[in-house]
Amino acid sequence: MSSVGSDHGPACPDLIPQPRRLQVGAGRFVPGKTLTFWAAPEADPAARLLGDWLAARGIGWQRVDQPDAARLRLVAAPAGTASEAYRLAIQADSIVVGAAAAPGFSHAVQTLLALALDDAGVAWPVVTIEDAPHFEWRGLLLDSCRTFISKAAILRLLDQMAALKLNRLHWHLTDDQGWRLEIKRYPKLTEIGAWRVRDGVREGGFYTQADIREIVAFAAARGIAIMPEIEMPGHATAALAAYPDLGCGPGQLSVGTAWGIYPNNYNAGDDRVFTFLEDVLHEVMELFPFPYIHLGADECLKDQWKASSECQRRIAAEKLGDEHGLQTYFINRIAEFLHRHGRTAVGWDEVLEGPITKHIVVQCWRDEAVIKVALARGYRIIAAPRRHCYFDIAVSQVDLTDVYAFDPSMGLADATGVIGGEATLWTEHIAESEMDHMLFPRLFALAETLWAGPAAKEATDRFVQRARRVTARWRSAGVNAGPMLRDDAPAETMKGRKDLHVPPAGLDQIGLGG
Template sequence: MTVAAPSWAQAPSLIPAPVAATPAEGVFRLDAATVVRIPPGDAEAARAAAYFIDLIRRTRGLELAVSDAPGAGIVFERNEGGAEDAYGLAVGPGGATIGASDFGGLLYGGVSLWQLATAEAGQGAVEIAATTIEDAPRFGWRGLMLDSARHFQSIEMVRDLIDVMATHKLNVLHWHLTDDQAWRLEINAYPRLTEVGAWRQQAGAAGFDETGEPLLYGGFYTQDQVREIVAYAAALNITVVPEIEMPGHALAAVVAYPELGSVEDLPDAVFTDWGVFPWLFNIEDGTFEFLETVLDEVMALFPSEYIHIGGDEAVKDQWEANAHIQARMAELGVADENELQSWFVRRIERHLNANGRRLIGWDEILEGGLAPNATVMSWRGIDGAIEAARMGHDTVLTPAPVLYFDHRQSHSPDESPGRGAVISTRDVYAFDPAPDALTEDQLDHILGVQGNVWTEHIRTEERLWDKLFPRMAAVAELAWSPPHVNDWAGFAARLPDQLDRYEALGVTHATIWLEPMLSLDLAEDDAGIAVALSNELGAGEIRYTTDGGDVTSDAAVYEDAVIVQSGAVVRASTWLNGEPIGREREWTVSARDAVIRTSHQLAQCTGGLVLALEDDAPRGPDTDERAVLVTDILNPCWVYEAAPLDGVTMVTAHVGSHPFNYQVGAARDSVPLHPMSTPHGELEIRLDNCEGPLIGALSLTPAVDNDGITVLTGEIAPQDGRHDLCLRFTRDSVDPIWAVERITLGSRERP
């Protein structure tokens, strides 16, 4: 289908956007008397209709009847010869007809009709504008990866996620079930994988209860639960692709069964660290017997064509140091450890192929030579996909950071923990899944697109939902819609209806990224306080008031910084399509606020490994909330840019700490340790740059026994004008990581 895209003024409010939509005359009234009709004896049509009926019940409160008798209403019918998952939808005054040749098309036609019925929020009957839609997916792999190894999600949450995936026409759940931090899948032949490998102690002070006893964290999925999930997903046209990591990311497995490891001195428990671990499976025949037995049980549970074997971040140090492995390499004629990994992957692939399955792995499986039938999941940018496609291998595009949803999606201090780089929904939507470096024939090897949610720093299910949506809506449109409809303004115009659907379905989703954020500064010549407003939406407008009044369509549109006086009440909201979207925000502005910078607002001195991390406070009796601090763990150092220092003689710093529970290899040795002047170290304040004059130092002594946030106050040498301030800690060890939560400038008269 190559027809021109409809103008957005007439386009239906669908995400993902259809290939073609043609408006017609009239409306169809959907109400409680509407009957849903299916072909007699067509179980797939009945299932697609049931999902549509359930969506209407949950969002509009209507209970629709279903019938296999001919008549008016909403008709699901079979067509011959359509493409996989394609459908046609015709809505007119007499009813609606959904036609498709397969179950996926019937299901997605129903989803599109449901979206049309929920373009206006509310309960009860609704009038749907007449339209004709012809639609088919751009890619066959429209995926979401869920990392259940780093943090465990309930079976109910996984099932709910599958349900929401179907409303986005997504059809692959890549389920990451094993890693260094846990083994989450029950394997009958090897029970210690979950008895031992599914549990670990939390890091730092949060890993102990009030009596000092260790707190174990974890869980795993039984085989019966997995069968339930796989069946539930299949009923919604979703294939579950399991990932069982090898040869690296193997710590949980080798802790459970030490004979599988490549070194003799193994840990006796699963680590709570994050990062790239050195532990690898060895290459003994017994280890392959173990892996093949595991994969046999995996294949019995997951009927998917593809089995994901990881293959990423396999640090080869243990293989290099193991004399027996080196001797075996010589016997095999393997030149180096990269070729040994290729040999390892090829051996596993032969077992999968012999059972009618295909191997897929991260792009490191290209190193040392790609297995003959392997498919490459390109995560280190798109180069892996380009290399694989040029070699004639299939590939899935899932590059970091743009499709990695553990990243923050705004600069707001309200953002939940995650990786430091900001990846907004607009950034996701701008990704091009058709690299210019490939020819048309090579582009045929791109199976599709996938968004990944890694959960090292996402420990609650609510935060997981928040990280995923609506960014996964952008992925859905990249994966489904043809290039000619790719238009951020059009997507943004349809987004408010999508957020309303999330609300109706009870789907937690992020709005922070589209809401106004406030930043303050002292205006020049003591004229007041400069108020700047921004968001990550890149569409619509920000409206505001400075007198505490309601933000209406008559409120001022923000264009540039506004000068107000201390005590002003600023209210602001984002407006799109003539309506507010997201929360309205309110701030009472003061001169003190204008000289506060949080870690979200401070610049990082370097960009080594920036994370938005919770502090190490233990869980309280009434709350599990902790402060979130943006920190470069390889160089904890911040810059207050252009700080107004006239009259400033005092500094107040809110500081916290994190355990250094990161496996970063040799990078740990290069983390700077600045010499201490007091027994516990101090927070240094240096002028202009980090090698500039020391103008203040706040002792960390009050903070060393506090697992939460500590407030430190001290004097700094008076300066004139504006200067950058470098904030860094002195210490004699990388552990713990000290971090600035916020910094406030003051004086004896204005603390």
């Protein structure tokens, strides 16, 4: 079989991510007016997606009772096959997909869709593919707080993620500038916390629990799990505007209208706060079946805690030492609550500033050196270093080659604790209509990197050429992709969103200050 990186010519469209093994044959498979299929039970979600795609092109999709009677068969792979692995064999008279679980069938169908030839009606090239991902966690963070993102845009994004075999949507749902998730027990979170007034204009929105269930099911059918992020103990202004008694500061707050870090934290000395958060998380767990829940735990200013008699009493009673110890206590308490309920907490790398529980996954955003510290301490890691993975930063500072150079495992001999990586799309300065522009084609590089792994990636210049061809195809399908390289980005198109500077605050407390 051909190695990764081969040029397959016009008979075989370029794929991102590139399969591990691909052999191109002669001829093509033409489905005709009706395509008969047989599917193992695990393949049903993927079969429905393929059937919908064919129906949209006027091709019938007929299930048959016996595999031998079907021109397209989705069959169970041998025991021991990894859940995301698949084998795809397209011959002139048949297509056979083999996988062990729903994610593998989903990836195979996405490969089928990407391979479809449309020069003279639907057809597929004769190919044989054997494929599986290197990293378990291949994600994208979407910030719905700073800019409220419509349900339709999220569903469209999930389809785009599935096409690239990304399997984790990290959904940032609460922050200073908005609380976006309906919580039945605390209705003011969305009655008040979901809305802000800027320049006299009321803006915002939230997702009902029915919306959440629909989005979660839509994602699951495409092999994507959704991890919600419920920020604590900082980034809490919207929640405290709704329920001010849960904070430390005096008076009524308003939902944040400016960007940056607000000083408003939950009152870590008040047990009512933990009751509130546990109530919220119970509803979150009912809505999101994925076992990981992100707690944020970043950028927590301590001034209000220093001035709070309740927080100071907590510090003294628990022998926490100072406000940094109080933050560790807070996150440990919630992480252990989640652990007792069969869930795993995730936190930004600020959690390393104290003796945090091992029942937490660390998401490293500041510097690769932080990843090394977290690994040395025995934590599992999601890598998202800003200089490779922050897609709200202009292409002039982080272009496709910077993303492609990303190695979550840091070249370390033992990086088994690194479960994968994420791109992030923070939306302080990004409208919903600009999401395509900021994500693509850079997301192609992230998908390729996380699927292939560092050792299997082809040379950068070859990937850039393949990405250009795939970008052109996506643009023709209506994706408003932005520039690829710095030289492609004239000054007037640079989004100027955020500077690449990585704030050093807190690095001294995990042994990296200086």
